Every structure is written in structure tokens, then in C-alpha cells.
Amino acid sequence: MGVYSCYARRYAPLVTMPITAPASPADSAGGPPGTTGPAVGPAHALADVTASDSALRRFLHGLPGVDAVGLEARAASLGTRSIKTTAKAYAIDLAISMIDLTTLEGADTPGKVRALGAKAVHPDPTDRTTPQVAAVCVYPDMVATAKEAVAGSGVKVASVATAFPAGRAPLGVKLADVREAVAAGADEIDMVIDRGAFLSGRYLKVYDEIVAVKEACGTDARLKVIFETGELATYDNIRRASWIGMLAGADFIKTSTGKVAVNATPANTLLMLEAVRDFRAATGVQVGVKPAGGIRTSKDAIKFLVLVNETAGEDWLDNHWFRFGASSLLNDLLMQRQKLATGRYSGPDYVTVD
Amino acid sequence: MTMDKQSSLFEYAPAPESRSVVDIAASYGLFIDGEFAEAADGKVFKTVSPSTEEVLSEVAQAGEADVDRAVKAARKAFEKWSALPGSERAKYLFRIARIIQERSRELAVLETLDNGKPIKETRDADLPLVAAHFFYYAGWADKLDYAGYGPNPRPLGVAGQVIPWNFPLLMLAWKIAPALATGNTVVLKPAETTPLSALFFADICRQAGLPKGVVNILPGYGDTGAALVAHPDVDKVAFTGSTAVGKEIARALAGTRKKLTLELGGKGANIVFDDAPIDQAVEGIVTGIFFNQGQVCCAGSRLLVQESIQEELLESLKRRLSTLRLGDPLDKNTDIGAINSAEQLARITALAEQGEAEGAERWSPACELPSSGYWFAPTLFTNVTQAHTIARDEIFGPVLSVLTFRTPEEAVAKANNTQYGLSAGIWTEKGSRILAVADRLRAGVVWANTFNKFDPTSPFGGYKESGFGREGGRHGLEAYLDV
Numbered sequence: 001m002g003v004y005s006c007y008a009r010r011y012a013p014l015v016t017m018p019i020t021a022p023a024s025p026a027d028s029a030g031g032p033p034g035t036t037g038p039a040v041g042p043a044h045a046l047a048d049v050t051a052s053d054s055a056l057r058r059f060l061h062g063l064p065g066v067d068a069v070g071l072e073a074r075a076a077s078l079g080t081r082s083i084k085t086t087a088k089a090y091a092i093d094l095a096i097s098m099i100d101l102t103t104l105e106g107a108d109t110p111g112k113v114r115a116l117g118a119k120a121v122h123p124d125p126t127d128r129t130t131p132q133v134a135a136v137c138v139y140p141d142m143v144a145t146a147k148e149a150v151a152g153s154g155v156k157v158a159s160v161a162t163a164f165p166a167g168r169a170p171l172g173v174k175l176a177d178v179r180e181a182v183a184a185g186a187d188e189i190d191m192v193i194d195r196g197a198f199l200s201g202r203y204l205k206v207y208d209e210i211v212a213v214k215e216a217c218g219t220d221a222r223l224k225v226i227f228e229t230g231e232l233a234t235y236d237n238i239r240r241a242s243w244i245g246m247l248a249g250a251d252f253i254k255t256s257t258g259k260v261a262v263n264a265t266p267a268n269t270l271l272m273l274e275a276v277r278d279f280r281a282a283t284g285v286q287v288g289v290k291p292a293g294g295i296r297t298s299k300d301a302i303k304f305l306v307l308v309n310e311t312a313g314e315d316w317l318d319n320h321w322f323r324f325g326a327s328s329l330l331n332d333l334l335m336q337r338q339k340l341a342t343g344r345y346s347g348p349d350y351v352t353v354d
Numbered sequence: 355m356t357m358d359k360q361s362s363l364f365e366y367a368p369a370p371e372s373r374s375v376v377d378i379a380a381s382y383g384l385f386i387d388g389e390f391a392e393a394a395d396g397k398v399f400k401t402v403s404p405s406t407e408e409v410l411s412e413v414a415q416a417g418e419a420d421v422d423r424a425v426k427a428a429r430k431a432f433e434k435w436s437a438l439p440g441s442e443r444a445k446y447l448f449r450i451a452r453i454i455q456e457r458s459r460e461l462a463v464l465e466t467l468d469n470g471k472p473i474k475e476t477r478d479a480d481l482p483l484v485a486a487h488f489f490y491y492a493g494w495a496d497k498l499d500y501a502g503y504g505p506n507p508r509p510l511g512v513a514g515q516v517i518p519w520n521f522p523l524l525m526l527a528w529k530i531a532p533a534l535a536t537g538n539t540v541v542l543k544p545a546e547t548t549p550l551s552a553l554f555f556a557d558i559c560r561q562a563g564l565p566k567g568v569v570n571i572l573p574g575y576g577d578t579g580a581a582l583v584a585h586p587d588v589d590k591v592a593f594t595g596s597t598a599v600g601k602e603i604a605r606a607l608a609g610t611r612k613k614l615t616l617e618l619g620g621k622g623a624n625i626v627f628d629d630a631p632i633d634q635a636v637e638g639i640v641t642g643i644f645f646n647q648g649q650v651c652c653a654g655s656r657l658l659v660q661e662s663i664q665e666e667l668l669e670s671l672k673r674r675l676s677t678l679r680l681g682d683p684l685d686k687n688t689d690i691g692a693i694n695s696a697e698q699l700a701r702i703t704a705l706a707e708q709g710e711a712e713g714a715e716r717w718s719p720a721c722e723l724p725s726s727g728y729w730f731a732p733t734l735f736t737n738v739t740q741a742h743t744i745a746r747d748e749i750f751g752p753v754l755s756v757l758t759f760r761t762p763e764e765a766v767a768k769a770n771n772t773q774y775g776l777s778a779g780i781w782t783e784k785g786s787r788i789l790a791v792a793d794r795l796r797a798g799v800v801w802a803n804t805f806n807k808f809d810p811t812s813p814f815g816g817y818k819e820s821g822f823g824r825e826g827g828r829h830g831l832e833a834y835l836d837v
Binding site: 069085 | 363367368631
């Protein structure tokens with residue numbers, strides 16, 4: 001058990017409220033949106049820290065601080081790893097297999113989504129040994145189209161929901177958003193947290209909302225929780241948000257929407273990898289990580305994989321536990337892959353536009 | 355996923371830096387009065403690569419006659435060099451700094467070959483700091499009037515400088531840059547296991563058109579150094595190395611007019627409080643003791659951890675140590691390189707064995723050592739007390755002694771309970787505690803929430819048996835001025 005199990009241990013005597021038993025899915029499945037009653041999180045060693053707003057706050061503020069200079073220096077230092085030849089080939093294929101190929105534009109059409117789906121299944125039409133990507137990521141109204149486009153391939157369909165990207169809608173609307181996406185066949189839901197609630201210190205509200213969304217996902221859809229780290233601004237906040245997400249039952253914690261100025265960075269992703277590592281040590285529960293936005297080159301992607309390898313460890317080197325939220329990254333990976341195979345650079349006309 | 359899983363999923367392929375960027379000659383002479391020359395008695399010694407024991411080159415070994423010739427050359431050059439306007443001396447130093455930057459890849463590879471430290475460190479730490487040091491003191495050369503030592507402060511004359519093998523080129527820069535900026539001329543003796551980068555620096559002096567005799571380089575062993583510091587026409591002695599040799603030098607210089615600065619050993623305390631940023635503290639502990647295989651005078655070789663978080667911290671630290679990559683120093687992914695010499699390896703080995711014999715608990719991550727060369731696995735000792743030899747003696751290797759404390763009071767007392775006083779580190783998120791503790795630590799450098807960070811603008815030096823005098827910053831000028 002790691003650092004955090006100790007925090008939980010030390011913390012336990014402060015929590016006086018009884019541990020609430022998790023509700024069975026049947027209890028809440030039929031309830032109308034927004035009226036699911038008090039949220040009940042998953043059962044694990046730290047369940048009692050979410051017993052009340054003040055308990056949660058004390059727990060989150062009791063997490064070790066993050067020294068920004070040291071964190072960024074560590075991320076930069078891991079960025080100097082030199083990944084060559086066989087290691088590079090492995091990393092490129094792994095990175096391709098981890099992509100959530102994403103289109104999240106007002107201008108998305110069924111045609112665009114179908115093109116994206118085709119590319120997800122066969123990223124490089126000239127080389128069928130190229131792995132397929134992990135998922136396509138679309139808005140909820142495009143889930144059915146995306147599902148059709150990747151049918152039978154094993155590529156998942158992820159849908160952003162909960163009034164993405166701002167998340168400024170009533171809970172009922174957010175949950176309806178989620179349910180629609182799940183009903184349309186989404187395998188994964190990418191929700192945004194209520195940053196307003198987080199920044200005003202209402203951590204339990206953030207937590208409850210994630211629990212409610214998790215419930216709306218049902219048993220089949222995996223939940224990715226987006227923190228919008230660029231808006232949380234400090235590393236201490238990112239660590240706290242990571243723990244709220246994990247405590248609430250997130251399957252993945254995700255940096256960003258890709259819609260703000262600062263998205264995934266090596267430092268914030270490193271921090272979140274430390275969080276999932278520590279959470280597993282404390283609870284036995286493994287949670288995935290998804291950096292999203294701003295990762296455009298193979299070189300960048302490989303740096304993130306090095307972070308995974310040397311922070312969370314190789315248990316996370318699998319697309320079940322690590323994803324890249326990206327769109328243009330795929331073509332750069334494909335060009336690098338062709339370079340490794342042929343010994344020369346091809347160029348943008350030798351990969352497909354989507 | 356469609357890929358096959360390998361046993362170790364993400365195995366980094368070898369990524370060696372090319373050796374071809376550096377051309378090491380079969381033999382090198384002494385650098386005296388602007389020319390390379392053989393030793394008067396024709397003596398030579400071999401320098402080997404510590405990671406492979408391969409002989410890199412044969413180097414002339416300076417004797418007393420050579421020392422005398424070099425000091426005379428420096429004395430002769432001093433007259434004109436010290437008379438140059440500071441702005442002119444600055445031009446040479448700026449030129450040297452730029453050439454170092456231009457040749458930094460070559461010098462980094464050379465240093466890694468001769469010293470055994472990873473290319474990651476020579477490339478990202480040593481060489482950038484070397485260039486920065488010359489740039490920094492180049493800037494002072496025409497501003498000495500404003501250094502706080504009165505108008506027109508005068509140089510001392512000929513400086514005899516003896517440097518160690520742990521940062522060969524960086525220690526050269528620490529010695530030569532301030533000496534030249536203030537108008538002194540120098541005779542420098544590099545360590546016998548790492549003479550090559552100093553000889554390449556001699557070539558850089560020629561490339562920069564530095565007047566003859568201003569810089570003289572005399573490779574050799576301890577007797578060469580002893581002859582140099584004892585030479586009657588040397589005005590200033592600067593030494594970095596072991597406390598034992600430092601004491602000898604101080605005795606030799608007692609009663610002479612020579613000005614002396616000593617930068618000696620250390621047993622730095624790295625103090626981790628229970629409110630520390632744990633993940634970054636772990637990084638800092640690693641940097642503190644495993645940077646340059648722990649062969650650092652200011653290494654954080656004593657970890658003082660608050661007892662209440664000892665278990666968790668050690669667990670995190672051990673996990674982190676398991677990710678360190680030990681091996682070929684030229685590989686860009688190597689974190690831990692070779693120990694500099696068989697002699698040093700024997701010393702580290704003996705002290706570690708003594709630690710075990712005295713009852714401390716030894717731990718190393720699973721780590722395969724190369725079959726040739728001088729290697730020592732990163733090592734951690736727990737159950738160490740102030741009474742253990744490994745808590746008191748400088749090991750100068752990748753060996754960390756872990757001690758605990760209960761209160762800030764106790765942390766300060768234990769940190770100061772050493773014959774040394776070179777460095778210390780404080781890890782806490784509480785700013786007021788940093789200030790309060792730093793104030794009471796008897797150490798020349800105190801790092802807060804970081805460790806082993808160097809900058810030419812910052813003075814560096816010791817308390818107690820770690821030496822006296824400061825190098826770096828404005829304070830570093832004083833050692834070379836008649837003030």
C-alpha cells in the first residue's frame with residue numbers, strides 16, 4: 001500500500017458518518033433525470049471520505065502538495081528519453097491503438113463521422129498491419145452513425161456528454177445527454193466535471209454529479225471524467241480533482257476537452273498518472289488516464305508513453321488503461337510508421353485526410 | 355489491442371550517443387605557455403574509460419620541473435594579462451564560452467568517456483553550466499569596480515588550481531573563469547583519472563587566441579598537485595577535493611603569503627518533513643544522491659525523514675529506484691553510469707560493507723551490473739543512526755543513509771551533527787518552516803524543495819571541514835582579488 005493508504009488510515013478516525021452501502025443499480029435506474037437522490041459512490045477502502053462535504057474537503061486538502069517546479073522538471077527530464085528503432089516501432093503502434101479519434105465540431109455531419117469511423121478501423125489503407133485505433137469520439141447525436149461506421153471492428157464509440165465542453169447545464173439535462181448517448185450505443189462516455197462547483201469549493205457536488213453520471217452509464221459504458229485542467233489552473237487542484245474522479249468511480253480520468261487554451265501537458269498527465277498509481281495502491285482499483293488536446297506529433301505521443309511506462313508502469317501500457325484524445329496525431333504516427341517500414345518519409349499525401 | 359505482449363512491454367532500444375563526434379589522440383602533452391609539450395622527465399600515464407576499462411589515451415605526467423616552467427610562464431603572462439582593460443579580458447572569456455557551446459556535444463561525449471557519468475548529465479548539466487560559468491564571469495571582468503571591493507581591485511597573480519574528477523570540466527570552469535576575469539593567470543592540475551577535458555580546454559584557449567601562458571594545464575597525480583601548491587611563486591591556491599588533502603594543503607601553506615580557498619567533502623542532509631510534496635521529494639532525494647553516481651561533494655547523502663512518513667516515503671523511493679537505468683554511460687537513456695575509478699569503487703564498497711557490519715539494513719533495486727568497468731548499484735541503507743560510520747563519513751558514491759527525526763528541532767540538530775557543512779535540503783510545503791530551518795542549518799548551500807541545482811550566479815562553499823571561500827556569484831570574485 002502506498003502513500004495514500006496511509007492518508008486514508010490517518011483520516012479514518014475523523015470520519016464519523018457511517019459508510020453508506022452502495023445502492024443497487026435497479027434502485028435508481030427508473031428514476032426521472034435529476035432526481036436520483038443522494039449520490040452513492042462505489043465501495044472501496046476510501047468510501048468514507050466522501051461521507052460529507054467537509055470530510056471530502058479535509059481528505060482532498062490532506063493530500064500531499066505538488067511542487068510545480070519539481071513536477072515540471074520531472075516531466076521534462078522524462079521527455080529526454082530517446083526512443084529508437086524497435087522501441088519506436090512498438091511505441092508508434094501502441095500509440096495508434098490508444099487513440100480516441102475525435103471530431104467535436106458544430107460542423108460535424110454523418111459523412112464526416114463515417115469517414116472518421118472508416119479511418120479508425122483502417123488507419124492506413126496501404127498497410128493492413130496497422131493497428132486500429134481504440135475509439136472514435138463524437139457528440140451524442142452522432143453516436144448511432146459512428147456505431148454503424150465501426151460496426152464489427154472492435155473499435156469503440158465514445159461520446160462526450162454532460163453538456164460538453166462547458167458543462168453549464170442542469171444535472172437533469174446532463175444525465176439525459178448521457179442516457180441518450182448510451183441508448184444510441186456509446187461504449188464510453190466522456191463527461192466534464194462542474195469546474196464552477198470545484199473552484200468554489202463544493203467538492204461533494206462535483207463528486208455527486210460524477211456518481212450520478214456513472215450510474216447513468218449503466219454497467220456497459222465506461223466513464224471518462226474530464227477535469228479541464230486548464231481551468232483548474234493549479235497542480236494541487238488537478239491532484240484533488242483526480243481523487244474526486246477516482247473516488248466517484250471514474251474508469252478514466254482525462255485532462256481536457258481540447259476546447260480551452262491549455263490542454264494536455266506532460267506535467268499534468270504525469271500528475272494524473274501518479275494519482276492513478278497511488279489510487280490503485282490504496283484501493284486495488286485501477287483507473288485509466290486520457291490526455292487530450294494538443295498532442296499532435298509522434299514525438300509528443302512517445303513522450304507521454306514514456307511517462308506512463310516510468311510512472312504508472314506497464315500495467316497501463318494498454319488501450320484499456322491509457323488513451324490519447326487526438327485527431328491530427330494519427331496521421332503523424334502513420335507517417336512515422338511508414339518511415340520506419342520504408343526508410344524514407346512519405347508526406348501528407350500518403351495518409352488520408354478525414 | 356492487436357499487438358503481442360512482450361515480457362517487458364516497453365523495452366527501450368539502445369540509443370547511444372555517437373563517439374565519432376570526439377577525436378581522442380593517442381597521446382597528449384602538458385599545456386605550458388600556449389604549447390603542448392612532453393614532461394621534462396618524459397613520464398606518461400594512461401587514462402581509461404571507467405565504464406569499459408578501455409585505455410583512452412596516454413597523457414604526459416607533470417613533474418616539479420614542469421610545474422616550475424608552467425608557473426614561470428603564468429608569471430610572465432600575468433604582467434600583460436592583468437594590465438588589459440577588463441573589457442578586453444571579457445572578450446576572450448566570452449569567446450571561450452561560445453566555443454564551449456559550439457563544441458559542447460564533443461566535450462560532453464569526451465567527459466562521459468573519461469569520467470563514466472551518463473551522457474544525459476554531461477549534455478544537460480555539466481556542459482551548459484560550464485558555458486554559463488564563463489559567460490557569467492566574462493560579464494564581471496569590466497565591472498570589478500562595482501563588485502563591492504572598492505575601486506580598481508587588483509588580481510593576486512598566479513593561481514595554482516587543483517581540481518577533482520567528479521565534474522572535470524565544470525570544476526575547471528569554476529576555477530578558471532573567475533581567475534581570468536579578475537586578471538590572474540592560472541596553472542591548473544586536473545585529476546589523474548580525468549585529464550582529457552582539461553586538455554581539450556587547452557585547445558579551446560588556443561582556438562580563442564588567449565595569450566600564451568595565461569592558462570597552463572598540468573596533468574598528473576597528487577605529487578604534481580603538491581608541487582604546484584608548494585611552488586613559491588604561486589600567489590593563490592584553490593583546491594576542490596577531499597578533506598584529507600585539503601588539510602595537507604592548508605598545512606603546506608601555513609605561514610606563506612598565499613591566499614587559499616578549499617572546497618572539500620560533505621555529508622549533506624536532505625530533510626523531508628511530513629508535509630512535503632512527496633512525489634517531488636522522492637525526485638529530489640534521487641537527484642540528491644544518485645546524480646553523478648553520488649560522486650558529488652554536496653550530495654544529499656543523509657536522508658532525514660520525519661518518522662511519521664518514513665514508511666510511505668521509503669516505499670515510494672524504492673519504487674522510484676527500481677526505474678533507474680544503469681548501464682552504458684553513452685546511452686542517452688542511462689540514469690546511472692560508472693564509478694570513476696577502481697580505487698573509488700573499492701572505497702564505496704568498503705564503506706557499504708561497514709554499514710552492513712554495523713547493523714544498518716541494505717537495499718538495492720534489482721539491477722544487473724556490466725561485467726567490465728567500475729560499477730556500484732544504487733544503494734539505500736535504513737536503520738541508520740548518527741552513530742553509524744555511513745552516517746558520518748563521506749562515501750562519495752550512490753549510497754544513501756536514511757535516518758529519521760521527530761521534530762524540526764531534532765532535524766536541525768541531526769543535520770548539523772557532522773564535521774562537514776556543505777549542503778542541505780529542506781522539503782516542506784510550509785514556507786515559514788523553510789525559512790526557519792534554513793536559518794539554523796550550518797551548511798553553505800541550502801536547497802528548498804529541490805536539490806543539486808547549480809547556477810553561476812550563486813555562491814557555493816562550505817562550513818566547517820567542508821572548506822572555506824566561495825565560488826560562483828559576486829562572492830566568487832573575492833577569492834581572486836587582493837582584498
